[in-house]
Amino acid sequence: MKLALKDIRKVLILGSGTMGLRIGLQSALSGFDTVIYDIHESSFVSAKKIQQSILKQLIEKQSITDKEAELALGRIIFTTDTKSAANNVDFVSESVWEELSVKKEVWSTFADLCPPHAVFTTNTSYLLPSQFASDTKRSERFCAFHFHDVFQANVVDVMPHAGTEEWVVDLLMEMGKSLKQTPVFVKKESPGYIFNAMLVALIGAAGALVTYDISSIEDVDRSWIGNFKMTVGPFGILDAIGLDTAWHVTNSLGDPKSKKFASLLKTYIDEGKLGQKTGQGFYTYPNPAFMKPGFVNKD
Numbered sequence: 001m002k003l004a005l006k007d008i009r010k011v012l013i014l015g016s017g018t019m020g021l022r023i024g025l026q027s028a029l030s031g032f033d034t035v036i037y038d039i040h041e042s043s044f045v046s047a048k049k050i051q052q053s054i055l056k057q058l059i060e061k062q063s064i065t066d067k068e069a070e071l072a073l074g075r076i077i078f079t080t081d082t083k084s085a086a087n088n089v090d091f092v093s094e095s096v097w098e099e100l101s102v103k104k105e106v107w108s109t110f111a112d113l114c115p116p117h118a119v120f121t122t123n124t125s126y127l128l129p130s131q132f133a134s135d136t137k138r139s140e141r142f143c144a145f146h147f148h149d150v151f152q153a154n155v156v157d158v159m160p161h162a163g164t165e166e167w168v169v170d171l172l173m174e175m176g177k178s179l180k181q182t183p184v185f186v187k188k189e190s191p192g193y194i195f196n197a198m199l200v201a202l203i204g205a206a207g208a209l210v211t212y213d214i215s216s217i218e219d220v221d222r223s224w225i226g227n228f229k230m231t232v233g234p235f236g237i238l239d240a241i242g243l244d245t246a247w248h249v250t251n252s253l254g255d256p257k258s259k260k261f262a263s264l265l266k267t268y269i270d271e272g273k274l275g276q277k278t279g280q281g282f283y284t285y286p287n288p289a290f291m292k293p294g295f296v297n298k299d
């Protein structure tokens with residue numbers, strides 16, 4: 001059975017971390033009944049807090065009303081129970097840890113629990129959907145649907161693997177729009193999709209400048225911010241991505257430059273400094289140094 005946008009009523013989000021909580025919130029704001037599943041109940045506490053603060057910002061910007069925020073929250077259910085999470089869902093968006101073994105395990109579980117008609121999507125950053133398509137047991141209705149930040153950076157990549165049926169791509173291009181994203185089509189599997197393929201080159205170059213002791217973290221960011229009049233540099237971007245996620249990507253690349261940079265990231269991770277989400281990464285949050293007046297000019 002092919003699905004059309006009108007057939008999607010209930011959305012299941014796997015993982016309630018940085019991305020899952022945002023995709024889930026946008027899904028609810030777009031009118032879908034939304035279930036957010038995680039194995040760690042503790043992660044719901046911060047997910048709910050961050051969702052509240054995103055809604056507050058959206059209300060302040062007059063992007064939504066108080067009533068719309070209230071209705072959206074009313075459409076979200078958090079659960080650690082796999083069976084009730086999968087009950088009656090039409091669409092699944094997976095945002096669990098960026099580890100192949102974890103993705104495979106999660107999809108194997110939900111493949112058996114979700115209704116056969118449900119469309120499955122992964123938000124993986126650098127793995128390829130074909131690496132775990134068979135675990136979904138419905139590879140023809142499985143596709144990468146990769147978000148960036150959802151609210152600040154609202155572009156979503158639609159990247160099929162060789163076995164994805166064409167109607168699924170068409171559906172995701174429409175679903176992307178209904179989630180207030182700009183959908184972009186990646187014609188064939190390619191690591192990093194579109195934006196991340198460009199970003200990984202920038203981050204890799206920034207990392208090498210520091211690990212080969214050519215420049216400092218702050219000066220690398222100053223150069224990027226000052227030249228392009230950007231609000232954030234490569235190390236500030238890494239803090240937003242999460243140093244653990246960045247480590248998985250960098251460590252998997254395998255070349256000596258990337259390995260050296262992965263070792264630097266590991267020293268931060270071992271100290272619990274994962275970036276914005278823990279309040280400390282290369283910078284301290286809130287109010288990181290690069291956002292303070294005078295950072296670029298060293299005033």
Ligand SMILES: NC(=O)c1ccc[n+]([C@@H]2O[C@H](COP(=O)([O-])OP(=O)(O)OC[C@H]3O[C@@H](n4cnc5c(N)ncnc54)[C@H](O)[C@@H]3O)[C@@H](O)[C@H]2O)c1
Nearest residue numbers: 015016017018019038039040043095096097098124125241
């Ligand atoms: N952070 C980003 O900027 C970003 C952007 C786009 C895509 N992604 C991708 O999205 C995915 C999630 O990234 P994130 O930054 O939200 O990670 P995160 O660490 O913030 O959250 C991951 C969540 O997955 C949960 N989890 C782990 N194993 C699980 C399991 N077996 N079942 C259910 N939940 C499980 C964890 O408890 C955690 O809450 C990754 O694949 C990542 O590459 C991240």
